Amino acid sequence: MAKDETFDITTGCDLQEVANAVNQARKEISTRFDFKNVVAEIDYDHNATKIGLHAADEYKLEAMWQVIQGRLIARNVPVQNLVRGTAQKASQGTIRQEVTLVQAIEQDIAKKIVKFVKDQKYKKAQAQVQGDAVRISSPNRDELQQVITDLKAQDYGIELKFGNYR
Template identity: 50%
Template sequence: MAAAASFDITSTVDLQEVDNAVNQAQKEIGQRFDFKGAHIEIDFDKAKSTITLLADDDYKLSAVWEVLQGKMFKRGVPIKNMKLGDKEMAAGSAVRRVVSLQQGIPTEAAKAIVKFLKDEGLKKVQATIQAEQVRVTSNSKDELQEAMKRLRGHDFGIELMFGNYRS
């Protein structure tokens, strides 16, 4: 009988790349004509994994968000793992928005992944939740590859990363 092969499903954000993207966004915003004279802030808190956006009005806030998303995409940061919070009023007429960065797979998404694999009818594939990741095991490497293919084709609301493949 063949030994069990496995891989882990994770979802992480490289905080150094986020920091680089925030710095690039700040530099671009400082140079753009449409932001001249505007009070714009982008604060990245590594400890809390949050980015706070502050702008004079809704239009500028959405423009800052678009610039930041573009820089994140160019640096390979998964946009799906960025959860945009609600707009809130700040001092004066300024608007603030907090973006939280999803590190690891949330419990509800992990349960959805396990349920999805069971519902797909892959008989030899077993999935288990391990803290903030999901381990998928099978005796058949072909079944594992099929599971990866099907998982890539389904949207769980976060960016899935496959690694730690063992055979």
Template identity: 45%
Template sequence: MAKEASFDIVSQVDMQEVTNAVHQALKEIENRFDFKNSKSEIRQDDKGITLVSDDDFKLKNVVDILESKMVKRGISLRALKYGKVESAAGDTVRQQVELVQGISKEKAKEITKLIKDSKIKVQAQVQGDQVRVVGKQRDDLQAIIALLKKADLDIELQFINFRS
């Protein structure tokens, strides 16, 4: 009997890299002339990131700075989910940014349906916030990875624990 190969599909964000990107963005905001005497700041906590600035225009600039730092640190912008802009204390505006960790049940069902519809001889199984794919041939597993990379799923996927 042939040994089965498998891998896991996950959606994870390296929180240390997020912290580093936030610190770099804060340094740039402190040093930029257009943010002089501004109340712009970026706060990170367990729930995500909070952006605060004087007005919508400066908030958009803060978002651009943060996104550029995230990309430089290898964090996909698909992992960021922006809340709506709301007014805050002291004539400022605030926006929450949620970090998407794990694959939701709906996305996991969408991924398994996509795999089953491909007619490639593998089994996909949802395990919490990840999906495990098992097949007898490595080529089939690599075909599934290529299929999922092409698919537009609105979340960043990583393929880990490749075992053969």
């Protein structure tokens, strides 16, 4: 029996690049004229993988989001993996928002990926969920390349990374 070739589908953000982007955004916001003498804070919790935005009003919050999003894009952090929470009122008329970074493929998305691979009726490609990743295996490398191409054309709301190709 021929040995199966495999690859893993994962997702995630480089947390050091996120920290660098947050620091750059803080510097830019501190020097911008429209943020002088108003509440404009960005907090980054490395362990919880959350970014907290605190602004004077919704306009400033949206401006802060544009700044941080631009910095993240410049540092090749996938913005599809950022989930913005709902803006909530805070003390003294300010507003807060939490942004969560997706670091793993959720079970329902993993099941959708497996279902997609099975529905495509590849000759010998098999998909299985392994924790927070999906492993695709097949004896044919060309078929694996076709699976990668087809999955890149799909939109699951997160950036898919294809690695551990053996």
